[in-house]
């Protein structure tokens with residue numbers, strides 16, 4: 464029998480176990496400390512200290528048997544481990560094996576090692592117990608670190624969350640390289656810039672949607688300039704402005720003598736001119752069904768023929784298309800080919816109208832005014848707060864283009880450095896209804912605006928896949944399609 468003394472210091476909240484000239488101090492404030500002493504010959508437990516061995520033994524009971532132990536009440540006996548073989552209580556753990564080796568007389572070096580005991584993560588240290596130089600047993604000091612692990616996990620989760628937040632914040636302050644000329648800091652415009660930045664890093668066909676004057680052409684060129692193709696041509700084709708008869712020959716070119724009136728040298732088409740770069744097919748919704756067939760061929764095969772030509776030419780270009788039309792509506796009316804739409808609608812980006820991002824108006828106005836003043840060489844000019852208010856209140860049917868025109872006019876009229884409301888066109892400054900109510904639209908209007916934006920943004924994110932957008936928005940089919948109809952999407 465081993466002889467050891469146990470003393471408890473209540474003030475210090477510690478237990479001291481002394482054996483011969485050795486003492487082990489356990490702080491019982493620390494609920495995750497445990498101590499086991501086994502004897503040399505039988506490996507039987509001589510002492511088992513744990514938080515609550517005498518009160519609530521949950522911690523050690525869990526460690527011993529993997530189940531809940533309640534020291535108070537009828538199950539107290541279950542925890543009577545003194546005199547039991549250590550291997551019957553703790554199975555197979557490295558720490559227990561080393562404890563037995565140490566008890567036997569081996570000199571084991573085991574200090575603060577991680578070991579799993581009965582499924583619990585612990586830090587263990589093993590000490591020899593000797594009397595007059597003879598090994599009598601061993602002590603295992605166990606620190607249950609599951610609580611610690613939880614704390615570490617919580618800390619790691621918190622750090623991961625902080626990292627995620629940092630990423631989101633960085634994303635929001637990031638001046639997407641090459642796209643800083645696209646002005647607008649509203650949430651929707653930041654989203655546009657983010658998508659445009661992604662588009663600039665791919666070769667996929669981009670479809671820019673949105674009202675006239677929202678900046679689609681501007682964005683198309685910015686995407687090209689921010690892409691790897693920036694040193695290659697950017698060819699802007701205004702499909703809407705081109706007579707149907709000319710469009711095909713302009714896009715694909717023709718061989719010499721292929722039709723009456725043709726240049727006898729033949730013609731290099733815009734697809735060839737854009738080789739290696741970007742072709743921007745603006746007002747794509749305006750092209751004839753015949754031209755749509757030709758275009759579909761290019762998108763499908765990545766090749767085309769010149770008019771009158773027999774050699775297949777590879778279309779080595781990135782296509783960006785834009786329209787202010789509702790192409791799905793056009794499809795329903797038989798004016799636009801569905802297959803072409805799907806070929807174009809690979810990476811759609813929707814440009815929000817200015818009235819749906821009023822928070823951009825002040826910043827945009829100042830930025831655009833600076834550019835105008837540079838262009839006019841009229842010195843720096845400023846917009847008075849009252850004029851700013853008027854600009855904010857107006858509904859901007861012509862979007863950024865209209866804002867640009869109005870500011871250029873104002874910069875020309877204003878003799879001094881300040882642009883006041885008197886320098887703005889009457890339809891804007893007399894916009895009684897607007898100045899009174901814009902920015903304080905009816906609740907219903909706000910709701911409708913938000914609904915429309917939610918649907919459009921989600922559709923853009925889902926590559927116009929209605930089913931996915933519907934699921935993402937957690938909307939029922941009927942409700943979803945009603946909204947599409949209501950907002951003409």
Ligand SMILES: Nc1ncnc2c1ncn2[C@@H]1O[C@H](COP(=O)(O)OP(=O)(O)OP(=O)(O)O)[C@@H](O)[C@H]1O
Nearest residue numbers: 644645646674675676677678679680681787863864
């Ligand atoms: N975010 C912006 N930052 C700075 N200028 C802008 C921005 N958006 C548009 N503009 C300016 O507004 C004008 C109209 O833009 P743009 O021609 O690109 O519009 P659009 O959507 O292509 O119009 P349309 O459909 O009529 O062709 C341009 O002169 C452009 O410089």
